[in-house]
Amino acid sequence: MKYRKATSKDLDSLSELFDAYRMFYHKSTDLEGAKTFLEERISNKDSEIFIAETIENEIVGFVQLYPLFSSTRMKKHWLLNDLFVHPDARGNGISVALIQKAKTLVEDSNACGMYLETDKTNLIGNKLYPKTGFKLNTTANFYEWTNP
Numbered sequence: 001m002k003y004r005k006a007t008s009k010d011l012d013s014l015s016e017l018f019d020a021y022r023m024f025y026h027k028s029t030d031l032e033g034a035k036t037f038l039e040e041r042i043s044n045k046d047s048e049i050f051i052a053e054t055i056e057n058e059i060v061g062f063v064q065l066y067p068l069f070s071s072t073r074m075k076k077h078w079l080l081n082d083l084f085v086h087p088d089a090r091g092n093g094i095s096v097a098l099i100q101k102a103k104t105l106v107e108d109s110n111a112c113g114m115y116l117e118t119d120k121t122n123l124i125g126n127k128l129y130p131k132t133g134f135k136l137n138t139t140a141n142f143y144e145w146t147n148p
Contacts (some may be wrong), residue, residue, distance in 0.1 A: 001052055001053070001054060001055075001060075001092075001094065001097070002052070002053045002054075002055070003050060003051070003052055003053075003097055003098065003101050004050065004051060004053065005048065005049065005050055005051075006038075006042065006049040006050065006051045006062065007042065008039065008042055008043065010051060010059060011035055011038060011039055011042070012035070013058070013059045014038055014049070014051060014059055014062060015031055015034045015035035015038055016031065016034075017059055017060070017061070017062060017084060017086060018034045018037075018038055018062070018082075018084075019031045019034040020084070020086065021062075021082060021084035022034065024084065041064070046066065047064050047065060047066050047067075047081075048064070048065045048067075048078075048105055049062055049063070049064045049065075050062065050063050050098055050101040050102070050105075052085070052089070052094045052097065052098060054089075060085060060086045060088075060089035060094065061083075061084060061085035061086065061089060061094045061095065061098055062082070062083075062084060062098070063080065063082065063083045063098040063099065063101060063102050064080075064081055064082040064083075065078045065079060065080050065081065065102055065105060065114065066078070066079045066081050067079075067109075068115070070112055073112045075110065075111055075112040076109055076110070076111040076112070077111055077112050077113055077114065077115065078102070078105065078106055078109075078111055078113070078114035078115070079114065079115050079116070080099075080102050080114050080115065080116040081116070083095060083098060083099070083116075083125075085098075090124075095128055096128070096131075096132055099128075099132045100132075102114060103133075116129065116134065117142065
């Protein structure tokens with residue numbers, strides 16, 4: 001397995017995996033929208049996307065992080081927003097390796113850390129994240145405002 005930063009050359013296969021990720025979260029399929037969204041992230045350098053690629057050059061997993069900033073720490077802070085491994089490739093440590101790529105990004109960018117959010121019903125993720133060093137924040141509340 002190879003782990004590397006995604007490029008615009010990866011858009012077609014990455015978009016298919018991204019679309020599957022969105023459907024996992026109960027969104028309707030939108031392959032063209034997925035491709036446009038990822039193309040914008042890559043070309044605008046809005047996010048960092050790392051992929052897991054087989055020796056046959058098939059993309060089977062990805063992690064996407066967005067930069068944030070901590071005012072109190074006066075440093076960059078990353079949001080691990082998306083992590084997905086194709087169901088056929090699960091159970092091989094790919095998620096753990098992608099999280100390691102994210103940790104390396106945090107270290108290389110001299111950031112103070114990274115956040116992530118997952119549904120309480122995501123049993124796999126809720127076992128994975130503590131195993132990879134994430135701590136559940138029980139001292140803060142998470143609020144959301146959605147634009148009507």
